Amino acid sequence: MIDTEATDLPELPGDWRRALAVVAHPDDLEYGCAAAVARWTDEGKEVVYLLVSRGEAGIDTLDPEVCAPLREREQRASAAVVGVDTVEFLDHRDGVIEYGTALRRDIAAAIRRHRPELVVTLNHRDGWGDGPGAPRNTPDHVAVGRATLDAAADAGNRWIFPELAERGLAPWDGVRRVAVAASSTPTHAVDAGPGLERAVESLLCHRAYIEALTDREPEEYAREFVTATTSRAADRFGGRPAVTFEVFPR
Template structure:
């Protein structure tokens, strides 16, 4: 199986689905994380956008190693400026076709961050179009089985599919620690991303709460585009 996570920013994979990625990697699945942006707006003003992007790319690659990710890639969209356009939709169609995944993970459509919302729309629409032979891009059509959306607890996101990550929660938090610049940024940012103050503690608590709903110690939750309920996302 090939699991492809398409995320807006370098720390999103660890935050939203790090346990699930690690679990699939551990059972031998191929796992890819494609980042829409390098997160160059995620700085406190003391560095240039280019310097922030370089730091965040390195952090994402280090986090990917912790999670066991096979491929960490960047799609070169601009942070804070991802738009849901036809041209970008076709770019995402070709991304899906290039990687030819069985399953896709991405953001939930209702989210405060505009990049998250735009990414959710682009991926969902590209998923629909990726199998169409007359929609021509650089790579041949593919037909992923499903898209699973992850989201913030502050949105209308209500998980329907749960993955038991009891044995992988510590790895998720270890991967998060590789995003050192963002742990600091989210604390200093304050207010707007208040649910991520004390990020590691918040994510551990969220995992335990979702675990109670799922009947296990810790879980991550998703909303599937097509209804399924499995221990793994397959």
């Protein structure tokens, strides 16, 4: 039985229609967050994916020229499983994505183009958790997360990147929240139950990547990972599986 009194993570507000999810690599959204995306698209919300790289450095046994189109195909198939039709790639180099004005400009351009009220990204901090023993985050995730938080403001300021307006991308100050997935200090959650099976299937679409990553059966690996990820905060969300976010209001 769900104990609705045993929750201290409120539901992420659903008072929005469009979201833009910005991450560094193919598969970043599939390690848990896709369950929230499936629920949102079920509710009729529009979600667009923006991948800063094509993940070409992610499989050691494949040359980047071969890997990039493979991982792009896997990402598009993965997105379709959870109701996402639009997937865009920025072509920054996988593994050496740099935080800076070029990255902020590219993300701000996408925000102006798609005009989301909610922007989603991945953990931008140096580690996956608190304390000196926490696993290190990757530079790509840190750069993209930080740039996304900044670009949400850049997109609304006509005097930052004025060249975007010259390209027909008028300022968009309609971003109300940036939601950071996989944060060690979450403030909100989304019920992962309705989208859990599709989240597993979505991760499974990255089969080439998973097979290079582990010797385990891909189906077993995907189900165990997604289930474990969405179970971690259940005791803070009324016993329900959850995708958690640290929310930065705008």
